[in-house]
Amino acid sequence: MEEKTPSESIVEMTEMILPNDTNVLGNLLGGRMMHWIDIAGAMAATRHSHKTVATACVDSLDFRRPIRVGELITLKAKLTWVGRTSMEVKVKVFVENLKTGELTLTNKAYLTFVALDEEGKPTPVPPLLPETDEEKKDYEEGEARRNARLNKKRARL
Template identity: 50%
Template sequence: MSTNNLKPKSPSESEIVMTELVLPNDANILGNALGGRVMHWIDLAAATAAHKHCGAICVTAAIERLSFLNPIKVGQLAHLKGRVVCTGKTSLVTKVDVWCEDMDTGETYPTSEAYLTFVSLDRNGKPRKVPPLDIKTDEEKAERERARIIRNKLLEIKGRVSK
């Protein structure tokens, strides 16, 4: 990961939380939120965090380690938290955590997580530099390390890892 002359930003500066009420049109015949619908919300949360970090449009390049741990039922809330956890030169990795809230009982539980890679583009659609991350806490360091492993695997697949 290289640095550049843009002002570093902390992961919390890009953090966003969005909430969706799961409606029948979002669900399968079991009354659970469709995986594809949850993926769409995850992509939106991640893209918003990436845009906030870069101050520019970012496109999704890859989605990794997407898991569905528990169902989200119709009538429940899906909360999504997205933030930038690792940066490269023109690309970055966002982590999205999803959890469910039952408004009747107040119970909450985790339902999904995913790592999404974005590339920041200029007005001509060319990759542009992204601000580096200002990492301070041990948790931020651990999250960056997990994202780096994912990023290196992706680049290996594309044959782009620089030795």
């Protein structure tokens, strides 16, 4: 399989926060945010693998500030690490000040997806070829997160 760069997997998704997306305080529901993060991540993993993907793990999700009704958010998803059948995706969420255009990072998540064949079995994906220093760092950190997950899983057995 031919290697692909992280930039080939980039997905950008924009949403306006509506009253139906919020809690009684007018802040975006955490579950709605997690839903959008999962969708953006799955699209990036599908773009890389050209396969159906399933969410295998949400490694971390940070909530840094509330997002309020009427605000505009942009989710940016990009592959950070690839194994034989699994792919790690970093999704960053930015809120946009509609008066100034300033973007503020509000959430960040790392998710792992597994590529599936027509029978629902894990299937190989193209290797990832990090190009920039940041992508190389993301790749190393992604591999470390994978190893930590595997060690934790082994410890439970």
